[in-house]
Amino acid sequence: MANMRSLISFIVLSLGLLAAAESPISPYNLHEKRTHIPAEWSLQRRHEPTSVLPLRFALTQSNMDNLEELLMDVSHPKSSNYGNHWTPGQVLKTFAPSEETISAVRNWILENGFEEERVKVASNKGWIEVDATTEEAERLLQTEYNLYTHSTGKNHVACNAYHLPYHIQPHVDFVTPTVHFDAKITRRSDEPARSIGQPIFGSSPKTTGAVDDAVLISPTDVSTCDEYITPACLRALYSFNYTPVATSKNSYGIVEYTPEAYLQTDINLFAMNFSEGLYGKAPYMVSIDGGYAQTEYQNFSYNGESDLDLQYGMDLVTPAQQVTLYQVGDMVEGASFNNFLDALDGSYCTFEGGDDYTQDSKYPDTAPGGYDGPEACGTATPTYVISTSYAYDEADLTPFYSARQCAEYAKLGLMGVTILYSSGDYGVAGNGGLCLNPNGTQTLDGTMFNPTFPGTCPYITSVGATQVNPGSTVYEPEGACEQVIYSGGGFSNYFAMPSYQKEAVDYYLANYYPDYPATMWNSTGISRAYPDIAANGANYVVAIDGAFELVYGTSCSSPVSGAIFTMINDARLAAGKSSIGFINPTIYSTDFSGLFNDITMGDNPGCGTNGYNATPGWDPVTGLGTLNFDKLVAQWLTLP
Structure with a gap:
């Protein structure tokens, strides 16, 4: 997904919205980092080392560098292919992660002591899943996991930053759970609790x-x-x-x-x-x-x-x-x-x-x-x-x-x-x-x-x-x-x-x-x-x-x-x-x-x-x- 990274990195950094990456921990590099604990969340303690975390590696998709070009080809009025839209099958085939990406990430996880039966590749090859203890995840990602609590009482496990080996970074978009926090929790007093992922209703109408x-x-x-x-x-x-x-x-x-x-x-x-x-x-x-x-x-x-x-x-x-x-x-x-x-x-x-x-x-x-x-x-x-x-x-x-x-x-x-x-x-x-x-x-x-x-x-x-x-x-x-x-x-x-x-x-x-x-x-x-x-x-x-x-x-x-x-x-x-x-x-x-x-x-x-x-x-x-x-x-x- 290299082109999507190019869409974001220099612009985010230009406004100082992400902290500068510190010196890499050889042979690891910083992959993602957050700069603050989101509002209404508070740090409680280190996460239990024996607790199980559902680690999920979002694999880099193929042909992302060509995404805009491909879309323009069927969308620009001067293109000879204007209106020749794709089938879902064409989309899946074009953007599925490569075998090289799948093998690289899978082999790296196996090399770090995880048994083959624990490392699963999703059916369309978009993700690699492995359930790991906190201790295993911290070693794999060179990080520390903490437990946070929201003002509503909801708990969340996250880290401040995580690292990936230099040769693995091009193959992984992001890993969860890591630095990503809940978008926002919105709840009215007379309503069931909303999901952590519910879209914010700031754009909903006013009267x-x-x-x-x-x-x-x-x-x-x-x-x-x-x-x-x-x-x-x-x-x-x-x-x-x-x-x-x-x-x-x-x-x-x-x-x-x-x-x-x-x-x-x-x-x-x-x-x-x-x-x-x-x-x-x-x-x-x-x-x-x-x-x-x-x-x-x-x-x-x-x-x-x-x-x-x-x-x-x-x-x-x-x-x-x-x-x-x-x-x-x-x-x-x-x-x-x-x-x-x-x-x-x-x-x-x-x-x-x-x-x-x-x-x-x-x-x-x-x-x-x-x-x-x-x-x-x-x-x-x-x-x-x-x-x-x-x-x-x-x-x-x-x-x-x-x-x-x-x-x-x-x-x-x-x-x-x-x-x-x-x-x-x-x-x-x-x-x-x-x-x-x-x-x-x-x-x-x-x-x-x-x-x-x-x-x-x-x-x-x-x-x-x-x-x-x-x-x-x-x-x-x-x-x-x-x-x-x-x-x-x-x-x-x-x-x-x-x-x-x-x-x-x-x-x-x-x-x-x-x-x-x-x-x-x-x-x-x-x-x-x-x-x-x-x-x-x-x-x-x-x-x-x-x-x-x-x-x-x-x-x-x-x-x-x-x-x-x-x-x-x-x-x-x-x-x-x-x-x-x-x-x-x-x-x-x-x-x-x-x-x-x-x-x-x-x-x-x-x-x-x-x-x-x-x-x-x-x-x-x-x-x-x-x-x-x-x-x-x-x-x-x-x-x-």
């Missing part, structure tokens, strides 16, 4: 409360869109009036994580006011790892996200088009993004290409009330477009973990899938308004900009937020969202700038260079910039728990954009063409220049600053701008 029924407007009225966003407002803003004709070939995927769940009664209430054809219509639900539309817990925190996503997603693609709901995780263990990816790609499953038990949920879940069935592994078919409105902060995860997951999004792109993630709701700050400190910690009074993930992964499309400015109409330019939330955006500390956005970002930096010291943001000019596009994220009228509320967030922007791209796919599929797949090389290309509604007003404050400015062309607030369906679908239909 200003109920909308008086007396002010509710007609389903076709666009005169008050600066106060109340409805589907009619969005259709007017984005020239989006389209009736699908290839519905049997298409579906739109929306991802939710239990206990977040929609209520059918809310869809029906929304339908009665804004979308008559939706009444009684439900999404096609794919349950992953015990996910279900729970009704035990009901309030905005539980229902706001799912109700928003489905009401607007289902309306905008029209009731004729099926929407697929990927409901992920049970009520006890929860789930992470990797658990979802497992279900889409059987080669990515636990111990078979991707999971880290310090980050991701484990199934079967043996806890009372947990899902005790087998882990979802290749059980779900990916739709052509998948929207997710959840996010971590980049700093929540280690660079190696993030890089491995990011590569999986590239593989989905190779298979013709468009992956959208909301960019965050706190401007240049991370979830909850947290900012970075020089030692890598995240606090409200931090001064360093804190990017989100997967928004910074170069192989997904990140979606920021706009607004109809107060007193303006849908026929006037929007501005960056500055009501309740601020559009997440900025520059990655982990990933290098992909080739497809270099010209656009270089122009921004040459003409609108941010007036902040290099200690606050990644000013190298060679890092992945986000978001890529934007859509309205303010004043959405959503039916939640039997009443209408005003909702805000990039959680609104991503599902709306996904609906539009789903209908662009419809037009291409009807014409006998492929899905649009990974769209970033296309939308940044000169062929698509001027096809977006450029946003030039507003900024995205955070970390004690005004953040970045929306400017002509691409900017780290609203990306390339908002979608113009008529222009975009016409241009996409000219491609093979």
Whole structure:
């Protein structure tokens, strides 16, 4: 995975987010190190030397150096292979670890005294597993393991750093359990404990409360869109009036994580006011790892996200088009993004290409009330477009973990899938308004900009937020969202700038260079910039728990954009063409220049600053701008 390492190393080090590596312990080199104990964790004691640790070695995948090139080959509009997407079998064959890698790591473990029957190679050769005592693991990895306790009472075993022999390092991405800590534990007092790997809900929507029924407007009225966003407002803003004709070939995927769940009664209430054809219509639900539309817990925190996503997603693609709901995780263990990816790609499953038990949920879940069935592994078919409105902060995860997951999004792109993630709701700050400190910690009074993930992964499309400015109409330019939330955006500390956005970002930096010291943001000019596009994220009228509320967030922007791209796919599929797949090389290309509604007003404050400015062309607030369906679908239909 050498190219993914090149995406992260020099950028992370340039901001001092990782400590400098000390002199190697011959013949070992430092492989990973963390600089601090995460918030709410405390050191208890050394781990018992006879306790057993499930050591897992994530093997370096083949052809990672060519990943971007391979993806561009099927995604760039000038490529002769545009739209010739891969099969899952091609993906598995191309990226499986080499026999050399497997042999090198396996032989090294055997040479260190482990019996052959203890050293197992996963069926798709992505991982090597060995259950070792703490004493054995410490000797093998040249480290010391400690026991830590979280404020919730959960225990975790980790080390401060670990080492690998020089000749083994090129063959191993990372080892677990080691330096990786839980992303964050979020739990409401009336809710079952969440998994250690559950995505943070900092990107989930915000509300200003109920909308008086007396002010509710007609389903076709666009005169008050600066106060109340409805589907009619969005259709007017984005020239989006389209009736699908290839519905049997298409579906739109929306991802939710239990206990977040929609209520059918809310869809029906929304339908009665804004979308008559939706009444009684439900999404096609794919349950992953015990996910279900729970009704035990009901309030905005539980229902706001799912109700928003489905009401607007289902309306905008029209009731004729099926929407697929990927409901992920049970009520006890929860789930992470990797658990979802497992279900889409059987080669990515636990111990078979991707999971880290310090980050991701484990199934079967043996806890009372947990899902005790087998882990979802290749059980779900990916739709052509998948929207997710959840996010971590980049700093929540280690660079190696993030890089491995990011590569999986590239593989989905190779298979013709468009992956959208909301960019965050706190401007240049991370979830909850947290900012970075020089030692890598995240606090409200931090001064360093804190990017989100997967928004910074170069192989997904990140979606920021706009607004109809107060007193303006849908026929006037929007501005960056500055009501309740601020559009997440900025520059990655982990990933290098992909080739497809270099010209656009270089122009921004040459003409609108941010007036902040290099200690606050990644000013190298060679890092992945986000978001890529934007859509309205303010004043959405959503039916939640039997009443209408005003909702805000990039959680609104991503599902709306996904609906539009789903209908662009419809037009291409009807014409006998492929899905649009990974769209970033296309939308940044000169062929698509001027096809977006450029946003030039507003900024995205955070970390004690005004953040970045929306400017002509691409900017780290609203990306390339908002979608113009008529222009975009016409241009996409000219491609093979």
